[in-house]
Amino acid sequence: MAAYADNRLCSKSGTFLRLGFSLAGIYWxxxxxxxxxxxxxxxxxxxxxxxxxxxxxxxNNTIYERAVxxxxxxxxxxxxxxxxxxxxxxxxxxxKYAILLSVLxxxxxxxxxxxxxxxxxxxADTVLMNPxxxxxxxxxxxxxxxxxxxxxxxxxxxxxxxxxxxVHPWSVELLSAAIAYPIVNPDVELFWQDQSALSNILETxxxxxxxxxxxxxxxxxxxxxxxxxxxxxxxxxxxxxxHRGDLLVHFPGTPRASLEDTLxxxxxxxxxxxxxWELPLEGTGYVQEIEAFxxxxxxxxxxxxxxxxxx
Numbered sequence: 568m569a570a571y572a573d574n575r576l577c578s579k580s581g582t583f584l585r586l587g588f589s590l591a592g593i594y595w596x597x598x599x600x601x602x603x604x605x606x607x608x609x610x611x612x613x614x615x616x617x618x619x620x621x622x623x624x625x626x627n628n629t630i631y632e633r634a635v636x637x638x639x640x641x642x643x644x645x646x647x648x649x650x651x652x653x654x655x656x657x658x659x660x661x662x663k664y665a666i667l668l669s670v671l672x673x674x675x676x677x678x679x680x681x682x683x684x685x686x687x688x689x690x691a692d693t694v695l696m697n698p699x700x701x702x703x704x705x706x707x708x709x710x711x712x713x714x715x716x717x718x719x720x721x722x723x724x725x726x727x728x729x730x731x732x733x734v735h736p737w738s739v740e741l742l743s744a745a746i747a748y749p750i751v752n753p754d755v756e757l758f759w760q761d762q763s764a765l766s767n768i769l770e771t772x773x774x775x776x777x778x779x780x781x782x783x784x785x786x787x788x789x790x791x792x793x794x795x796x797x798x799x800x801x802x803x804x805x806x807x808x809x810h811r812g813d814l815l816v817h818f819p820g821t822p823r824a825s826l827e828d829t830l831x832x833x834x835x836x837x838x839x840x841x842x843x844w845e846l847p848l849e850g851t852g853y854v855q856e857i858e859a860f861x862x863x864x865x866x867x868x869x870x871x872x873x874x875x876x877x878x
Contacts, residue, residue, distance in 0.1 A: 616646050617684040618702050618731075621670055623652035623662055624691045630826045630834070637695035637837045644698050648683070660761040661746060663688065667732065668742040674734045683734050687787075690728040692818045692826070694833045697845050700814045704853055705786050706731060708861050713777075716741070719784040721807060725769070727762045728817045729788040741775050744768055780864060786853070789813050796832040809833075812846035 620642055624631045635651065642649040652666040667686060674682045687702050707714040715733040718725055732738050748764035749757060757763040769776045784790070789809035792799045799808050809816040821829045836844055848854065 614646060615681060616648060618645075618687055618706075619648045619650060619670065619674075619683045619685075620687045620689065620702075621650045621652075621667055622689050622691060623655075623666060625653065625655055628826070630830050631691045633834050633838070634691060634694050634830060637698075637834070638689060638693075641695045641698040645701055647687075647702070657746075663690075663727075663761055664742045664746050668739065668746070671732075671734060671739055671742070675736065675739070685731050685733055686738075687731045688727075688729065689815070690817065690819070692821055692830065693729060693815050694818075694830060694837050695815045696809060696833070696837050697812055697814055697851075698840075699845050699847050700851070700853070701848070702731070702787075704848060704857060705782070705814075707780070710865065711780075711861065714780050715778040717780055717782050717787075719786070719788040720781055721784060721790070722804075725762065725766045725781075726784070726788060726817075726819060727765055728819050729815070731787075737775075737778055741765075741768070744772075744775070782860070785810065785813055786857070787814050788817050789815065791816055791818060791829070791833065794829070794832065796836050811844050812851040 620638060622635060622638070624635055639649060641647070650666065650670050652662060655662050657665055667688060670683075670686055674686075685702075685706060705717065707717070715735050715737045717731050718727065719730070720726065732741075745761065745765050745768060748768065749755075749760075752767075755767065757767075759766075769779060784807050790803070790807050792803075792808040792810075799805055799810070816833050818826075818829055
């Protein structure tokens with residue numbers, strides 16, 4: 568019996584020790600990012616921006632460089648600072664949350680009037696198709712101040728390839744929990760690593776999930792249509808595919824050996840700046856669609872609040 572108690576004590580001590588090391592690692596990582604030369608910021612507008620874009624790209628990969636250049640055009644057009652991590656610090660995709668956490672802490676340290684208000688994450692396998700669309704288009708209205716993150720879903724559930732997250736202490740807590748998740752929960756299998764960790768947290772923690780809204784995937788995380796980019800794929804759900812005038816196209820799960828063949832046709836379209844793809848915001852239908860979406864969200868939240876009061 569004493570041996571069993573000792574084992575339980577050791578197990579709990581080990582868990583707390585791993586958590587301690589994890590949090591210490593996050594602190595060290597953020598301090599490192601503050602002066603790290605491989606994180607670059609872009610954007611030359613004099614008006615203080617409200618949104619910053621964040622991504623990571625490693626190695627000498629011409630397809631990823633072409634893809635990120637489509638985002639740079641968009642960033643310069645609207646004055647968005649663009650934070651790009653070019654050297655991995657952690658294993659695998661966990662650098663995504665680490666660089667976001669770093670930029671968040673830097674912004675929260677500033678006076679409120681000088682801070683960015685939102686960060687917009689994009690995976691490296693995304694191509695910006697319509698640089699005429701401001702990212703502000705997709706953000707919650709001012710009255711939805713309790714919404715701190717927008718996500719999308721596909722047939723596998725939540726996809727975190729592209730998402731905006733508010734510059735807010737809530738976001739620091741969420742990303743810290745996500746980075747620490749595999750250390751605190753070593754026995755939990757994470758099929759998609761960082762994505763599965765975030766999904767598990769949102770499924771089990773109401774404090775985090777109540778501030779997340781799931782938006783239509785096409786808004787800012789659309790998937791490819793036909794391989795040549797010339798139309799929609801009839802074998803895939805239309806509402807998940809990029810249409811002309813949409814913000815970007817994402818290619819999740821594309822093997823490295825297939826990147827050029829898969830992304831290439833869409834990169835050619837984006838780099839040609841074709842008018843049939845680069846529609847003005849007013850010609851996309853997004854203004855009315857998004858306004859109606861947030862109106863429904865507001866009515867739904869009021870209904871839930873009344874239901875809670877009755878009980």
